[in-house]
Amino acid sequence: MSPIIRVDVGWVLHVQASVAPLNVPIDDWGALGYMADRHMFERENGVLYYEEPSVRAATFLHTALLLRPFSDFNMVIGWSCAEMYMISSERPLAVKPADVHALTGQVRAQEIGLRDVARTIESWRISA
Known part of the structure; x- marks a missing residue:
């Protein structure tokens, strides 16, 4: 089982x-905050809504592309966050x-x- 990684705006x-x-x-800044926090959303206290690491990683790319927190390079930053999270x-x-x-x-x-x-x-994961 993969560790559950929680990151913040500073990490992004x-x-x-x-x-x-x-x-x-x-x-x-609100979009940036949401980009950083979305992967940690809990359906109950302490129970993550996004259970799989790939879904949590996807939140960074998806949010960066749709909310565009940065003036430019949202794809590069969002993808890099997703890849680093994985x-x-x-x-x-x-x-x-x-x-x-x-x-x-x-x-x-x-x-x-x-x-x-x-x-x-x-699907892009390197198999162990």
């Missing part, structure tokens, strides 16, 4: 600083950049939802 900003140009403005959850990925671009295009067009993103991320 750390990822942002490592993958995007310096000083990418934050357009919506690595931290001991579920590394093997994926081609073209596949990430195809996935993000579908999310932006609202052709697929969060669970579809999670299934796709899970």
Whole structure:
């Protein structure tokens, strides 16, 4: 079983600083807060709604693309957060950049939802 990783806005900003140009403005602090907190949503006290690491990872990409907390680079930041979350959850990925671009295009067009993103991320897992 993978560890349950909980991150915050500081973690998202750390990822942002490592993958995007310096000083990418934050357009919506509320959206950034939601991007950071969504993976931790609980249906009951202490029981996570998003049980699987791939769904929790998908929340970062899905939220970044639809709410656009940053003025630019939302895809890069959202995907990097999702990938880093999977690595931290001991579920590394093997994926081609073209596949990430195809996935993000579908999310932006609202052709697929969060669970579809999670299934796709899970399909990119490196088997142990």
